[in-house]
Amino acid sequence: MVKGLYIHIPFCNIKCPYCDFTSITINNEEIYKKYIETLKKELLFYKNENINFETIYFGGGTPSILNPKYIIDIINFIKKNFKIVKNPEITVEVNPKTYRFEDFSILKEFGINRVSIGVQSFLVKNLKMLGRNHTPEDCLKTVEDCLKAGIENINLDLIFGIQNQTLEDLEEDLKIYTSLDIKHISAYMLTPYEETPLGQLVKNGYFNLPSDEEIEDMYKLIIDYLKSKNFYHYELSNWAKEGYQCKHNLFYWENVQFLGVGVSAWSYINNVRFGSTKNLFDYIEKVNSGVKPILFKEFLTEKDLKNEKIMLGLRLTKGIDKNLIQDKENLIKLLQNENLLEDKKNRVRLTPKGFLLSNYIISKLLD
Ligand SMILES: C[S@@+](CC[C@H](N)C(=O)[O-])C[C@H]1O[C@@H](n2cnc3c(N)ncnc32)[C@H](O)[C@@H]1O
Ligand code: SF4
Numbered sequence: 001m002v003k004g005l006y007i008h009i010p011f012c013n014i015k016c017p018y019c020d021f022t023s024i025t026i027n028n029e030e031i032y033k034k035y036i037e038t039l040k041k042e043l044l045f046y047k048n049e050n051i052n053f054e055t056i057y058f059g060g061g062t063p064s065i066l067n068p069k070y071i072i073d074i075i076n077f078i079k080k081n082f083k084i085v086k087n088p089e090i091t092v093e094v095n096p097k098t099y100r101f102e103d104f105s106i107l108k109e110f111g112i113n114r115v116s117i118g119v120q121s122f123l124v125k126n127l128k129m130l131g132r133n134h135t136p137e138d139c140l141k142t143v144e145d146c147l148k149a150g151i152e153n154i155n156l157d158l159i160f161g162i163q164n165q166t167l168e169d170l171e172e173d174l175k176i177y178t179s180l181d182i183k184h185i186s187a188y189m190l191t192p193y194e195e196t197p198l199g200q201l202v203k204n205g206y207f208n209l210p211s212d213e214e215i216e217d218m219y220k221l222i223i224d225y226l227k228s229k230n231f232y233h234y235e236l237s238n239w240a241k242e243g244y245q246c247k248h249n250l251f252y253w254e255n256v257q258f259l260g261v262g263v264s265a266w267s268y269i270n271n272v273r274f275g276s277t278k279n280l281f282d283y284i285e286k287v288n289s290g291v292k293p294i295l296f297k298e299f300l301t302e303k304d305l306k307n308e309k310i311m312l313g314l315r316l317t318k319g320i321d322k323n324l325i326q327d328k329e330n331l332i333k334l335l336q337n338e339n340l341l342e343d344k345k346n347r348v349r350l351t352p353k354g355f356l357l358s359n360y361i362i363s364k365l366l367d
Contacts, residue, residue: 005055034284042287232245236315328365
């Protein structure tokens with residue numbers, strides 16, 4: 001059963017220098033309209049799949065670049081053409097420079113009940129360093145308007161490990177984040193992807209990101225601080241107040257089937273993982289000529305599925321069933337001695353230090 005739906009909106013007002021998401025800076029209503037119509041056509045390719053959507057997630061790019069009427073239009077289309085549970089979790093990613101009270105009110109009226117805001121930081125120096133186009137006031141206003149419109153399930157993104165960021169800066173940020181009436185925080189370590197301007201600046205020595213030790217201290221501070229404010233750490237980068245874990249993202253980590261539509265979106269259906277073209281015009285052309293815009297497709301074997309369970313499960317703080325890696329007894333002991341892995345009641349999970357090296361550790365534990 002396919003339970004999650006991801007919809008990618010590949011438009012942004014500016015391209016942030018660190019971002020490797022598929023998005024382009026186009027401000028053209030005609031293209032937006034065409035894209036929405038194309039998304040609907042693509043959705044219809046999956047009309048006969050075994051679907052009952054429990055979550056819908058509009059991600060980007062910047063979905064909030066669109067007039068809310070487009071988001072509503074898609075939701076109505078989905079409700080008309082697919083099975084969907086009574087109270088689905090519907091999330092929209094929002095940039096702090098876009099939606100205000102009226103927009104949130106419309107979203108709320110049509111069933112959007114979760115908003116994820118790309119705040120990154122409330123400190124001007126961090127926002128400047130990240131090349132963001134908004135101010136701390138924009139972020140506060142967005143949260144305030146969202147709450148006023150009656151959407152209480154709010155996530156704020158936070159980025160740490162920024163050049164010149166100190167532990168005191170991070171603590172100040174955490175203080176502001178947790179002073180707001182929000183339910184969820186996603187805290188990402190700044191990653192200098194090679195193909196991005198930031199990646200190039202770091203590679204060529206023009207930018208120095210904090211050292212591994214500093215990053216470890218920052219991550220530990222986030223864990224301890226958020227715990228003291230009753231945010232439960234449930235995944236590598238995600239914290240939630242009780243009852244507010246992101247259902248949609250949990251589907252990814254718990255290996256539940258999902259459909260992704262739009263440029264560059266991934267899907268996982270009937271043991272097949274597939275992803276779409278990253279090129280907007282290629283996407284529009286293919287879908288409108290009745291062809292699925294699939295770029296790659298991969299059938300997951302029994303061994304792949306086991307590896308997926310290990311890889312995704314170890315991102316969660318509840319970890320995985322020890323049986324999944326029982327043949328790696330020596331490695332487990334080694335990782336435990338290094339304080340990277342803990343073994344509790346037949347479950348194995350990464351420690352905070354282990355989370356920071358998760359890619360490396362997980363690669364060693366796979367079959
Ligand atoms: C699609 S964006 C969120 C919505 C909107 N586009 C925005 O930026 O306001 C998803 C999130 O990924 C995170 N992110 C993007 N690039 C990153 C990078 N290189 N390192 C760490 N986090 C990153 C940011 O926190 C960002 O808010
Ligand atoms: S971080 Fe968000 S706003 Fe910036 S380019 Fe990426 S998707 Fe667009």
